[in-house]
Amino acid sequence: xxxxxFCLLVLSxxxxxxxxxxxxxxxxxxxxxxxxxxxxxxxMQKAQQILYALPSPAEAAALMxxxxxxxxxxxxxxxxxxxxxGSNESKALNLGVYGTDLIYANxxxxxxxxxxxxxCANTLATALGINDVFGEATYKRVKANMQNRDSLMAIxxxxxxxxxSYFKENERxxxxxxxxxxxxxxxxxxxxxxAGKTKSEAIIQRVxxxxxxxxxxxxxxxxxxSEKELTGVSSDLKEIKVLFDVLEVKKTTxxxxxxxxxxxxTVGVSRHIAISPEQLKALAEKVGxxxxxxxx
Amino acid sequence: xxVLISAFSxxxxxxxxxxxxxxxxxxxxxxxxxxxxxxxxxxxxVVDFKITxxxxxxxxxxxxxxxxxxKVTFRVLDEDNNEVYNSSENNATTxxxxxxxxxxxxxxxxxxxxxxxxxxxxxxLVGFKEQNKIGALRPM
Numbered sequence: 001x002x003x004x005x006f007c008l009l010v011l012s013x014x015x016x017x018x019x020x021x022x023x024x025x026x027x028x029x030x031x032x033x034x035x036x037x038x039x040x041x042x043x044m045q046k047a048q049q050i051l052y053a054l055p056s057p058a059e060a061a062a063l064m065x066x067x068x069x070x071x072x073x074x075x076x077x078x079x080x081x082x083x084x085x086g087s088n089e090s091k092a093l094n095l096g097v098y099g100t101d102l103i104y105a106n107x108x109x110x111x112x113x114x115x116x117x118x119x120c121a122n123t124l125a126t127a128l129g130i131n132d133v134f135g136e137a138t139y140k141r142v143k144a145n146m147q148n149r150d151s152l153m154a155i156x157x158x159x160x161x162x163x164x165s166y167f168k169e170n171e172r173x174x175x176x177x178x179x180x181x182x183x184x185x186x187x188x189x190x191x192x193x194x195a196g197k198t199k200s201e202a203i204i205q206r207v208x209x210x211x212x213x214x215x216x217x218x219x220x221x222x223x224x225x226s227e228k229e230l231t232g233v234s235s236d237l238k239e240i241k242v243l244f245d246v247l248e249v250k251k252t253t254x255x256x257x258x259x260x261x262x263x264x265x266t267v268g269v270s271r272h273i274a275i276s277p278e279q280l281k282a283l284a285e286k287v288g289x290x291x292x293x294x295x296x
Numbered sequence: 297x298x299v300l301i302s303a304f305s306x307x308x309x310x311x312x313x314x315x316x317x318x319x320x321x322x323x324x325x326x327x328x329x330x331x332x333x334x335x336x337x338x339x340x341x342v343v344d345f346k347i348t349x350x351x352x353x354x355x356x357x358x359x360x361x362x363x364x365x366x367k368v369t370f371r372v373l374d375e376d377n378n379e380v381y382n383s384s385e386n387n388a389t390t391x392x393x394x395x396x397x398x399x400x401x402x403x404x405x406x407x408x409x410x411x412x413x414x415x416x417x418x419x420x421l422v423g424f425k426e427q428n429k430i431g432a433l434r435p436m
Contacts, residue, residue, distance in 0.1 A: 049335055049343045053422065055350065056329035062426050063352050153327050158320075160330030165313045168332070206350075209398035213348045216400065252397070264354050264392040267372070267380035271397050 052220040054180055055213055056160070057100040058153060060187045060206070061107040064194065067202035071108035075193050076101040077186065077295045082120045084296070088128060089229045092175040093294045095124040095163075096182025103156060104190060111146045118142050125163060128175065133162040174227040177220055181233045182294060184210075184217055188240075189291040192284035204280060208273040211244040236290045243283045248274045311362075312336070312417040319360040319421055322390060326356040326423025334419040337365070340409040345420050350398045356423040357403060358390045359383065362416030366408045370420070373402040394427070 077097050085091045102117035122134035138159055145151040167176035188210055195203045218241060221234050252270045275283075312334035320328050335343045349355055361368040372381040372391070380401075381391055395401070405418050 051333065051335060051343060051345050053331060053333045053345045053347045053420065055348045056331060058327060059329065059350060059353060059424050062424070063350055066352055066426050150327065157328040157330035158317075161313070161316065161328075161332055164330070164332050165310075169310060169313075209350060212398055212400050216346050216348055219346070264394055265380075266394040266396050268349070268374040268395040268397070268399050268401060269376055271399070273398075 052216040052223070054184070054216055054220060056103075056157070057183045057187045058103045058107065058157070060191065060210075061100070061104045063206050064104075064191060064203065065107050067206055068200055069194050069198070069203055071105070071110055072194060072197075073110075073113060075190050076104065076113075076117070079116050079120050081295055082123050085124065085127075088175065089178060089232075090294075091124045091127050092178035092229075093182035093185075093233070095121060095128065096179040096184070097186040097291075097295060098124060099156075099160065099179065100183045100186040100190070103153075104187075106149060106152050106156065109149055114152065115142070115146065121159075129170070130163055130166045133159050133166060174224050174229045177224060177227075177230060178233065180220065181217065181237065184213065185236075185287065185291050185294060188287050192280065192287050195280060196284050204275060205273070207280065207283070208247055208275040211247055211249075211273055214241055214244055236293075240283070240286055240290070243279065243286055247279060250274065312419055315360050315362065315417050316419045316421060319358060319419070322358045322360075323356050323421055323423030326354075326425045329422045329424060331422065332419075333422065334417055335405075336415055336417050337405075337407045338415045339365075339407055339412065341407045341415075343405050343418065345403045345405070346400055347403060347420075347422060348398070348400050349395045351395055352427060353424045354392060354394050354427050356390055356392045356425075358421040358423070359405065359418070360389075360421060361405075361407075361418045364414050365416040365418065366410065368405060368407050368418055370403055370405045373404065375399050375401075377402075 077094070082094070082098070085094050098117055098120040102114060102121055105113035105117055118134070118139065122139065125131075125134040138155065141155050142152060145155060163179065164176050167173060167179075188207070191203065191207045191210070194200075195207050214237065218234070218237050221230050221237060224230055250272045252272055313332060316332055316334060333345055337343060357370070357372070359368060359370050369382070369384040371379055371383065372393075374380050381393070383389065383391065403420055405420065407416075407418065
């Protein structure tokens with residue numbers, strides 16, 4: 001964190017001090033920066049940070065369920081694999097993998113599996129030094145709320161926030177990115193596998209929509225520059241991006257925005273991402289290879 | 297110098313986490329996505345958060361900021377850079393919405409200009425909920 005924040009500070013000082021009258025966007029991606037350069041003039045204040053906020057695996061899992069997917073334990077990373085992961089890089093990636101599996105099990109209200117995947121996440125988090133995030137107190141709360149999906153989801157979200165924060169406060173921001181990458185790859189693996197099995201149009205569309213998220217994830221990883229631990233995953237994500245980049249995006253008629261003050265408006269551009277069976281197959285194979293490299 | 301920066305960074309990060317935790321309840325009944333989206337900004341500072349939103353979910357954005365920063369505002373831009381929301385129009389610090397198709401949105405958070413030299417934490421909390429659990433919050 002020291003190195004990254006120092007770089008951010010230097011970068012932001014450079015940008016703040018060199019801005020002209022044009023608006024400048026300073027792409028220093030990440031989810032928690034502590035850029036501290038004070039603005040001294042209106043020109044300087046136009047320097048702007050761009051940060052990438054990734055959707056949580058919970059959002060993708062919730063969408064899978066609402067798209068008609070059913071729980072399939074065979075798709076998840078077996079809990080017995082937890083003892084295989086030796087390096088910190090592998091532990092962080094698989095903390096993300098097991099985190100997604102935990103959320104997936106919880107969304108589908110699989111209490112026993114949720115408990116088992118919580119233990120796996122706890123094992124890896126402890127090995128990475130995050131003892132009090134998934135520790136005994138959290139485990140007691142998990143057990144007490146095992147039958148309440150929404151409460152459990154809130155506990156998992158809080159643990160994720162604490163883990164994310166822990167890495168950043170302890171000068172290990174790359175570990176935070178590895179957890180995010182592991183979690184996203186696992187979510188995409190689950191989605192492509194279920195899409196391949198069920199041929200459900202709704203689930204296939206969910207897979208195609210991950211095209212949006214991938215760009216932000218790559219932006220996040222690249223924001224760490226030459227961090228050694230991220231070289232491999234950066235290359236893996238770019239291989240997946242090649243397959244997403246060929247998907248055709250068609251703009252469609254925009255949805256109307258509600259005029260009622262009591263309803264949430266529908267906003268944004270309207271479009272459809274088309275993916276053929278062959279493209280889905282190629283994507284599933286690539287994601288499967290990368291996911292297995294992470295989990296084996 | 298490095299030690300001082302490190303110490304400041306640690307403190308700033310912890311303060312931002314505390315700010316997020318203090319404000320998570322404002323997302324209810326939405327589920328917090330568990331991420332720390334925050335930045336420390338000076339007076340007049342601006343930060344863009346790129347967020348991916350999925351059709352089929354309803355979202356709540358909640359803005360949190362340190363009191364010393366004054367009236368911090370946010371606006372939301374779609375993929376074509378069209379402004380779809382501006383909090384300064386109604387002084388709101390939360391906003392619920394759906395997206396017409398899955399896409400990236402940009403949330404731009406701005407700290408007002410002042411004559412004083414200040415800095416503080418701003419945080420964007422993102423909550424989500426399946427649309428079939430919302431009832432009234434359905435896309436048109």
